[in-house]
Amino acid sequence: MQKTLKDLFVDEIKDLYNAEKQLTKALPQMSKKATSEELKEAFEKHLKETEKQITRLEQVFNELELTPKGKKCEAMEGLIKEGKGLMEEIDKSDTLDAALIAAAQKVEHYEIASYGTVRTYAEQLNFSKAEELLQETLEEESAANEKLTELAMKINIEAAGGVEK
Ligand SMILES: [Fe+2]
Numbered sequence: 001m002q003k004t005l006k007d008l009f010v011d012e013i014k015d016l017y018n019a020e021k022q023l024t025k026a027l028p029q030m031s032k033k034a035t036s037e038e039l040k041e042a043f044e045k046h047l048k049e050t051e052k053q054i055t056r057l058e059q060v061f062n063e064l065e066l067t068p069k070g071k072k073c074e075a076m077e078g079l080i081k082e083g084k085g086l087m088e089e090i091d092k093s094d095t096l097d098a099a100l101i102a103a104a105q106k107v108e109h110y111e112i113a114s115y116g117t118v119r120t121y122a123e124q125l126n127f128s129k130a131e132e133l134l135q136e137t138l139e140e141e142s143a144a145n146e147k148l149t150e151l152a153m154k155i156n157i158e159a160a161g162g163v164e165k
Contacts, residue, residue, distance in 0.1 A: 009121040010064065011071065016114055017057045018070030023050050023107065026080045034100055035093035039151055043104070046144050053140065056133040060122075063130045079107050094159035101152045108145040115141060 024047060031043035061068040083103030090096045115138040122131035 005121060006125055009118060009125060009127075010066065012114060012118045012121070013057060013060055013064075014069060014071035015073045015075075016111070016118065017054065017061075017068060019073035019076035019111070019114070020050055020054045020057065021070060022073065022076045022080060024054070026083070030083070030100055030104065033087055034097055036097050036151070036155055039097055039100065039155065042144070042147050042151060043100075046104075049140050049144065053137045056137055059133055060127075060130040063127055075110055076107070079103070079110060083107075092159070094155060097155045098152065098159040101148050101155065105145060105148050105152075108141055108148065111141045112138065112145065 027043050027047040031040050034040045058068045086099045090099055115134055119131055119134040119138055122134055
């Protein structure tokens, strides 16, 4: 099949659109499972950001003159499934928080890779509004990931044996 860069761009946007929608369903469950107040807040904040990111993707579809439509993101489905599997196996709250952070960071890294790619495609294809919107989301995802790293530093110490607390 002869695919152009624009075809790849559209495929990736559809993948992200579906991935973000899957995440809006998973984040409330993750927040509910989290023990740390700060971690709960981080998940809730990221849920609001994710909703904005979905709107931005819809604006990208607009610039491409396409109706917003997702294509099942198998990767996000797998990441969420793996995270859920972990949660079911753990009872200890600090350890559960550590596992939630790990699952969330895998999601963020997947998104950072994807948004970095589509941002660059948009730049190369001269979709300047899309480039701007995707860059904005990329920065939000990076910030969310950094926040999780910061929380992991605190929470994982507690999970390791309660040095702090
Ligand atoms: Fe996102």
